[in-house]
Amino acid sequence: MKFCSHCGQRVSLRVPPGDHLPRFVCDACGTIHYQNPRLIAGCVPEWEGKILICRRAIEPRLGYWTIPAGFMENGETLMAAAAREAVEEALAAVDVGSLLAIVHVTHAHQVHVMFRARLTRPQFGVGSESLEVMLVEERDIPWRDIAFPSVDFALRRYFEDRAAGHERVHITEVERLKR
Amino acid sequence: MKFCSHCGQRVSLRVPPGDHLPRFVCDACGTIHYQNPRLIAGCVPEWEGKILICRRAIEPRLGYWTIPAGFMENGETLMAAAAREAVEEALAAVDVGSLLAIVHVTHAHQVHVMFRARLTRPQFGVGSESLEVMLVEERDIPWRDIAFPSVDFALRRYFEDRAAGHERVHITEVERLKR
Numbered sequence: 001m002k003f004c005s006h007c008g009q010r011v012s013l014r015v016p017p018g019d020h021l022p023r024f025v026c027d028a029c030g031t032i033h034y035q036n037p038r039l040i041a042g043c044v045p046e047w048e049g050k051i052l053i054c055r056r057a058i059e060p061r062l063g064y065w066t067i068p069a070g071f072m073e074n075g076e077t078l079m080a081a082a083a084r085e086a087v088e089e090a091l092a093a094v095d096v097g098s099l100l101a102i103v104h105v106t107h108a109h110q111v112h113v114m115f116r117a118r119l120t121r122p123q124f125g126v127g128s129e130s131l132e133v134m135l136v137e138e139r140d141i142p143w144r145d146i147a148f149p150s151v152d153f154a155l156r157r158y159f160e161d162r163a164a165g166h167e168r169v170h171i172t173e174v175e176r177l178k179r
Numbered sequence: 180m181k182f183c184s185h186c187g188q189r190v191s192l193r194v195p196p197g198d199h200l201p202r203f204v205c206d207a208c209g210t211i212h213y214q215n216p217r218l219i220a221g222c223v224p225e226w227e228g229k230i231l232i233c234r235r236a237i238e239p240r241l242g243y244w245t246i247p248a249g250f251m252e253n254g255e256t257l258m259a260a261a262a263r264e265a266v267e268e269a270l271a272a273v274d275v276g277s278l279l280a281i282v283h284v285t286h287a288h289q290v291h292v293m294f295r296a297r298l299t300r301p302q303f304g305v306g307s308e309s310l311e312v313m314l315v316e317e318r319d320i321p322w323r324d325i326a327f328p329s330v331d332f333a334l335r336r337y338f339e340d341r342a343a344g345h346e347r348v349h350i351t352e353v354e355r356l357k358r
Contacts, residue, residue, distance in 0.1 A: 003187035005180045005212070010187070018307065021252065024184075033184070036217045037251055039290060072216055073200065074288040077352050078281065099348055102257065102278070109253040111218060128197065169278055169348050173256050 006031045037109045041081035042069020042151075043117035044158045045094045047135055051155070052124060054089050055132040056147055063131065064147035067154065068092070069112065070129075082115050090133045091125035094118060097167075101157055103150035104173040114154040116167060149174040185210045216288045220260035221248025221330075222296035223337045224273045226314055230334070231303060233268050234311040235326055242310065243326035246333065247271070248291065249308075261294050269312045270304035273297060276346075280336055282329035283352040293333040295346060328353040 001024045004011050009028035016023055016032050024033040044067050045052040053065050068086040072078060079096040086094045097116035104111055126133050138159050146152045157170040180203045183190050188207035195202055195211050203212040223246050224231040232244050247265040251257060258275040265273045276295035283290055305312050317338050325331045336349040 001184045003182055003184050005182050005184045005190075008182035008187050008189070011184075034250065035253055037253055038215045039218065071213065072290075074214055074216055075285050077283040077285065078290065079350075099281070099350065104256040106254050106256065111251075111257065171258075171278065 001033060001035070004029060004031055005033065035109070037106075037111050039072040039078070039081075040069055040110055040112040040150075041072045041078045041115075042067050042085060042112065042154070043082040043094060043096055043115045044100060044154060045086055045090070045092060045117045045119050047119040047122050050135040050137055051141070051158075052086075052090055052092060052119065052133065052135050053141070054127070054130040056129065057131045058129050061147035064145050065142050066147040066151050067114070068094075069114065069151070078113050079115060082113075082117065086117065087127075089127040089130050091127055092123070092133075093120040095120055099169050100161075100167075101150070101154040102169070102171045103153055104171075105148075105150060106173055107176045112148075112150040112154075114150070116158065180212060180214070183208060183210055184212065214288070216285075216290050218251040218257070218260075219248055219289055219291040219329075220251045220257045220294075221246050221264060221291065221333070222261040222273060222275055222294045223279060223333060224265055224269070224271060224296045224298050226298040226301050229314040229316055230320070230337075231265075231269055231271060231298065231312065231314050232320070233306070233309040235308065236310045237308050240326035242324075244321050244324050245326040245330050246293070248293070248330070257292050258294060261292075261296065265296065266306075268306040268309050270306055271302070271312075272299040274299055278348050279340075279346075280329070280333040281348070281350045282332055283350075284327075284329060285352055286355045291327075291329040291333075293329070295337065 004026035007029040011024040068089040070085040072081040086092045094117040101114040183205035186208040190203040247268045249264040251260040265271045273296040280293040
């Protein structure tokens with residue numbers, strides 16, 4: 001951030017009075033521009049034991065596999081965002097179920113929130129942000145080609161809980177992805 | 180948002196190619212400025228059955244009661260944010276426990292995430308954003324003077340779960356506050 005989105009003048013990075021962290025402050029109009037983590041919402045859609053996964057058509061991690069997930073929009077709930085992403089990325093209608101995972105991706109200033117979900121019918125397709133979409137058994141998950149640590153975490157906890165017969169909430173923080 | 184924070188030129192509100200929602204787009208440098216919900220993290224700090232609550236010294240809802248909560252910062256987890264707010268608003272050290280509530284405050288573009296917590300010692304004070312801080316029994320909670328629906332929701336679920344002997348995650352969406 002270099003300019004004030006309110007008045008168009010230059011901002012400077014400094015600690016405002018009464019605050020404890022540096023912020024982008026407009027010296028012209030006084031606006032303080034706070035920057036906060038962004039929410040990503042996603043889900044693990046299941047149909048008769050199989051899981052719907054998508055191969056990414058966009059960067060980052062083009063060509064790698066993910067579950068439907070993306071930035072939450074203003075005015076929607078996390079569950080609505082997760083369902084919308086399933087439509088956009090996999091042309092799939094889902095019923096969003098219980099909360100599965102909260103993954104803090106602190107270096108990226110993101111919080112990923114993943115839910116369990118069920119396809120409402122066995123129909124899906126390849127959304128504009130996907131190269132390929134498929135329903136797979138647990139044994140066929142391409143673990144070495146998963147796009148993001150948060151997706152790997154959510155899928156592993158999903159299968160563990162399913163095998164154990166419970167639905168828990170798992171919270172973690174992931175390290176920067178090593179490539 | 181009126182100006183591009185990247186180049187300082189005027190932005191316009193329009194649907195970018197391939198998108199489905201209007202965004203603030205800079206016609207000069209092409210930057211798309213996405214706006215997403217902000218995360219508020221808080222906790223219900225308990226000490227020997229009593230709950231720590233704070234009377235707000237700042238707007239909105241100055242003079243009303245809340246639990247320690249505030250905007251999550253980049254680089255921290257939700258639990259770290261909740262613990263930091265307890266320090267800032269109530270000069271209280273807490274151990275953050277299980278996830279209690281996720282409240283979508285959709286009209287305000289906020290998601291409030293509340294945890295159970297325990298004071299690490301029976302010491303607290305009045306932080307700069309508080310007028311008064313106190314440890315109260317459930318029967319002494321000032322229910323009619325709670326600052327926000329999300330705080331009311333979190334406290335009610337907290338006491339219900341405590342009475343029932345379990346710790347569940349409660350997810351809801353609140354309506355605009357009527358005054």
